[in-house]
Amino acid sequence: MPLLARSVQAPLHIIVRRGAVADLGQILADGRVSAGGDVAVVVGPGLGERIVELIRPSLRSADVFSTSGGTLDAALELAAKLRAGHYDAVVGIGGGTTVDVAKYAANRWGLPMISVATSLANDGIASPVASLINDGIKGSYGVHIPFGVIVDLDFVETGPDRVNRGGIGDAISNISALADWELGREVRGEPFDGLAASLARMGAEAVLTMPGDLTDDAFATVLAEALIASGLAMAVYGDSRPASGGCHEIMHAVDSLFPGTGSHGELAGLGALFCTFLRGDERRFAQMADCLGRHHLPRVPSDVGLTHEQFVEAVVFAPRTRPDRYTILEHLAMSPDEISRKLATYVEAVAAH
Template sequence: MPLLARTVNTPLVIDVRRGAVADLGALLADRRISAGGEVAVVVGPGQGERIAELCRPGLGNADVFTVTGGTLDAAQELGDNLHRRSYDAVVGIGGGKTIDTAKWAASRYGIPMVTVATSLAHDGIASPTASLDHDGGKGSYGVHIPIAIVVDLDFVENGPDRQTQAGIGDALSNLSAVADWELAHRVRQEPIDGLAVTLARSGAEALLNHPGKITDDAFLTTLAEALILGGIASSICGSTRPVSGGCHEISHALDRLNPGTGSHGEQVGLGALFCTFLRGDLERFGQLASCLHRHGLPTTPAELGISDEEFVAAVHYAPNTRPDRYTVLEHLDLPPAQIGERLANYIDALREHLG
């Protein structure tokens, strides 16, 4: 009997709506994740502590741990605390740093992880990776995909608009990442996973073509779903290939050469737009440029707060951040002078398109 299907890891439940946090205890019980609330609740500064109090009535046997920073040291300390008691699950409540800290610690001891996201800044809410700071910089660590994902739009709405804008940039960059993967498949016969491509691209396409604003529930739901689909796509293929291409290489280079320039989502959004221009896909370039501009994301180095020369240096350095990855940047292998010429043409094309 031939194997006609494959098994993929996905969350047991995805709940994106207003008021979702109030039903967390019931959700854990109904899905048999934790019938008695024997969970470790991990919160960060800000909205996380407030949400933990709202959840407490339904999680009577929970322990609450407060973490700060999103560092490897904090994740290791949390892991040591989790090891002292038997928990049904770890519930990470907060933004990306808090969730990544909880994901790493939960994975270390094989405890199911539940994500309760208070922002939609990037696809870490569902991804099988945790990005943590350490003495040598920032590392990306493989972790288990969350067993459940809860996004309460009430708390997303109350957060900074810039976080939501960053999430838009991160989700849209999947279009460029997938194009880079397809390029590597054509040029170097790199294996490609069609299911991962479908999930990453379909979520980003839905966001790209959504007419709403970040104040609209329907748009926020589409954004949440796009970020979650990106995370699941990475889990399916076992790498970040469907969500990380030349766009992310440029962002990593900016982090190295110009730290503090912008948020991750702002940087990968700009990187995706420039990489799309380099690939000569002018139709997609126009779509991305319009969407990024409409939602207030930077489309030029100046809007990101750096000079053209600094951006050129980052693009030239970018392939060094992921030597194993083949993208349009490695394919073209442009020297700084030619990158500068392409950037000038890119800015001219932007002016023509955006007016």
């Protein structure tokens, strides 16, 4: 009988621990990424000086580039600078915006990219996608998955609490995204990838039930690994389907209609809870509501400053953000009045948890 297998893109190295940024030179050498430290290090405006101070002793040969804004123009500007040098790899150190700019710029010239996350805002730290703003609109650009993913828990611990908590919302939103994917398979016969689904589900389930919070290294490690696994799920399937359903349609709609309302993870978690309510899955709804509440994440529109009417408008608009995707929103095809009534009942249900 023939043996069938498939090859998938995956990081060569995944490291989640304290002190990783300070040890970066040794990590790159041990991983055979760069023996001499001839790398381009990309930092953002917030932690740039602190990061440069930490890496200089172990990466004396590195060139450091600063970036800000998270725009396509910033990524292209960085790519032009990288072309002028000779580097073993590009190392993006910082939050999701900095990492995404570095991912896109490295991909432009086929350079290996190492993602060094200082926060746990979303699964972009390990995904084959760069989210960049172009002409005021955030778009998703396919890139090679990072060759290495490093999470420094020292930075996570001292980083903005709200930013890191957003990663919890993004992680557990996979549960809703997978339910939407299964719905698409049942109703439209969409292809379904069990390996990608397993990767996306395992991390989400772990975060959903894990005791503790981000002050606990064990919880922070589980969250980091869940976000990395979510990025791997997208790489395995070659699409964001394992981690993006109606939850992310709502998130993108809010971003488009009411920019600056909430972070990616906050809105993804809120959208996931609402979509789970629409499915009538009471057990999952209770689990997710409890998890979001336990970690002080938004559960109702007013928690992110949206009115009842604004959230209804976002849900109406949501399917337009991913026209090819079938989720509970497309399945129910609710009118604005129906959404309004469902939302009122949803708010009451959340209050009971």
